[in-house]
Amino acid sequence: MKHVCExxxxxASEQLERQLTLSxxxxxxxxxxxxxxxxxxxxxxxxxxxxLKLKRxxxxxxxxxxxxxxxxxxxxxxxxxxxxxxxxx
Amino acid sequence: MSxxxxxxxxxxxxxxxxxxxxxxxxxxxxxxxDVASDLxxxxxxxxxKSHASFAxxxxxxxxxxxxxxxxxxxxxxxxxxxxEQVQEAEGDPxxxxxxxxxxxxxxxxxxxxxxxxxxxxxxxxxxxxxxVDNLPAQQxxxxxxxxxxxxxxxxxxxxxxxxATNLHVILHRARLRLRAxxxxxxxxx
Numbered sequence: 719m720k721h722v723c724e725x726x727x728x729x730a731s732e733q734l735e736r737q738l739t740l741s742x743x744x745x746x747x748x749x750x751x752x753x754x755x756x757x758x759x760x761x762x763x764x765x766x767x768x769x770l771k772l773k774r775x776x777x778x779x780x781x782x783x784x785x786x787x788x789x790x791x792x793x794x795x796x797x798x799x800x801x802x803x804x805x806x807x
Numbered sequence: 808m809s810x811x812x813x814x815x816x817x818x819x820x821x822x823x824x825x826x827x828x829x830x831x832x833x834x835x836x837x838x839x840x841d842v843a844s845d846l847x848x849x850x851x852x853x854x855x856k857s858h859a860s861f862a863x864x865x866x867x868x869x870x871x872x873x874x875x876x877x878x879x880x881x882x883x884x885x886x887x888x889x890x891e892q893v894q895e896a897e898g899d900p901x902x903x904x905x906x907x908x909x910x911x912x913x914x915x916x917x918x919x920x921x922x923x924x925x926x927x928x929x930x931x932x933x934x935x936x937x938x939v940d941n942l943p944a945q946q947x948x949x950x951x952x953x954x955x956x957x958x959x960x961x962x963x964x965x966x967x968x969x970x971a972t973n974l975h976v977i978l979h980r981a982r983l984r985l986r987a988x989x990x991x992x993x994x995x996x
Contacts, residue, residue, distance in 0.1 A: 721909035731979040735960060736971075755914040762918045763982055765925070766935075766989075767954065772926035774957045778835055787830035791844035792822065798848055799818040802855060 722749055723756055730760035734767050818855045825868050829875055836879055836956055846882060850875040876962070883966045887948065903983050915986055918994050931993060938988035946981035953978060 726749045729742055738746070750757045787795075829850060833843035854861075854874050861870050905912055925931050939947055939955070949967060952958045953974075958966075964974055 721904065723909055723911055724904045727903075727983065728975075728979050731982045732975050735975055735978065755911045758917045759911075759915040759986060762915060762986055762989075765918055765920075765922055766982075766985065768922040769925040770954045771957070772922055773932070774955075776926065781831055781835055785827070785831050785834060787826040787844065787847065788840070791830075791840075791847075792826055795826070795844065795848045795851065796819060796822055799822060799851060799855070802852060803818065 723753060726750070726753070726756045727759055730756070730763050733760075734763060816858055816861075818851050821851055821854065821867065821871060825871050828868060829871060832872060832875060833879065836958070837882070842882065846875060846878050849878045853878070880962060880966050883952075884968075887967065903987075913987060913990075916990055916994060918989075920994075934993045935985075935989065938985050938992065941988065942981055942984055946977055946984070949974065949977045950981040950985070 726746055729738060729746045732738065733746075746760075750760060826847065829847045830843055833846040834840065837843055837846070850871060854871055857874075861867075865873075903912060904910065920928075920931075939950055941947075942950065945967075949963060952963045952966065953960065960971065960974060963969075964971060967974075969977070
């Protein structure tokens with residue numbers, strides 16, 4: 719099989735996006751047993767993706783703990799909304 | 808419609824009760840406070856215009872978040888159009904592999920650090936950001952939306968007007984480059 723690393727590297731990326739088919743998974747795991755470069759690549763991608771997921775969770779947590787719509791923005795939106803309601807009436 | 812639902816059909820009430828939730832949602836995606844509050848305003852305006860279509864099947868807050876998601880996608884679409892449209896063919900993945908035997912030209916190394924420590928490491932995150940910024944424009948945009956901001960795959964497809972297959976190809980190319988960039992600049996050779 720020629721260009722198998724190239725195909726497997728694509729599967730390594732796609733498994734983060736979708737469920738691989740059974741034959742794709744077999745093909746990939748067989749190859750990973752023989753190819754350390756692809757094994758590292760596949761693990762590195764998972765690591766990167768997991769790192770970013772953790773980071774997003776952290777950011778979301780701190781955002782939800784502390785952030786509110788600022789008062790002046792809230793007032794501005796409120797006045798825009800009243801104008802619109804009056805226009806409708 | 809119950810008394811409670813009637814009182815809920817008022818944009819000022821929506822602003823009072825759901826303003827913070829909408830604002831956080833918008834800010835978590837766009838990171839810009841001004842854009843976020845504009846999105847909240849647009850959301851409430853359109854919600855009011857289309858409130859007849861609110862069937863009461865979902866909660867008001869779910870309904871509003873749904874509208875906000877559309878506003879956010881529209882906003883992204885506009886920003887992308889404003890930028891120079893970058894077309895395909897950015898980075899041929901075959902360049903990463905030997906033409907003759909299909910092996911990696913530059914073999915990936917094992918990354919030692921674990922995600923829990925990497926995600927706290929500001930220097931690493933800075934290096935990663937630089938690597939993302941150095942990607943070809945379309946790859947940078949798609950990777951940013953998908954992995955840094957955490958949009959769903961179908962949201963990214965809608966924004967960029969691409970198919971799922973296309974998305975996979977772009978992310979694949981982006982990850983090939985990022986791996987190489989991080990191997991060189993962070994994980995060492």
